[in-house]
Amino acid sequence: MKFGITQTFDCSYLPDQEEQLLVYVGSHTDCAVHYPQLIQAGFRRSGDQVYRPYCQQCTACHSIRLPVAEFTPSRSQRRLLNKNKSLTTRTASHTNAAYYPLYERYITERHADGTMYPPNPAQFESFLTCEWNSPLFVEAYDGDKLIAVAVTDIIDSNDNIDGFSAMYTFYDPDYHHRSLGTWMILQQIYHTQAQNRHYLYLGYQIDDCNKMNYKNRFLPHERYINHQWQRFENAQQVTEIADRQNDLLIDFLR
Secondary structure, three states: OEEEEOOOEEOOOOOOOEEOEEEEEOOHHHHHHHHHHHHHOOOEEEOOEEEEEOOOOOOOOEEEEEEHHHOOOOHHHHHHHHHOOOOEEEEEOOOOOOHHHHHHHHHHHHOOOOOOOOOOHHHHHHHHOOOOOOOEEEEEEEOOEEEEEEEEEEEOOOOOOOEEEEEEEEEOHHHHHHOHHHHHHHHHHHHHHHOOOOEEEEEEEOOOOHHHOOHHHOOOEEEEEOOEEEEEOOHHHHHHHHHHHHHHHHHHHO
16 A cells, blocks of 8 residues: 655644644555555545544544444433434435535534635535545434434444444534534444444544544543554543643653
8 A cells, every 4th residue: 555645734633733644545446445444544534535644743633433332321421312302313325405505504603713614515525525435424303404414434344343434524503502513423323333333433532622522522432542442441541641642742842
């Protein structure tokens, strides 16, 4: 397999940090064949590109995955499930005309300070769709009204590392009080379990980034650290790894 390294650029998640990516360089056929293997090595997909962080001065990003058969909702997650029990979800294999208006509202009202603003249809297509891989869409409804979409990849494998890889979720800003970001992860766990798959891959966890910390509340989970998946059973272990990462960063800056 062949890889390339991007130039450095400002980090999207941590202030005063620079980001660099290791990118898989291969044909569409090769990408489709090697994608499950790359996911196991901490890579992630965005559009047609498969990448992982390759930052020389920071190790804050950890790939994170949930062994769904062992997952038990926390007390707050159970309350959220009960709060949203009137909502329903179903899966689809293709986008529909209602997706983009929902995405546009979400980016405009919730992420106008981010790199994806202003949204446009071409950006939507290039970010969420892929020529060599057809994602699955988990749709959420309030009655007949589409209120959220989670874009996820199906990871096929014969060695118990199969599952879903959560790509991106967008939702109706009017439903912000429903905590749909967290709720849609719970729904993706359910759909992963329903298909008898083993893991839900959640991309990157960054403990020092507040907007990413919702992921570490799903336990148990595994993180890809030092080229191996390490298991975290409870909140204390999560705190300890965050403290170690802070210590490493402080030592580097001295």
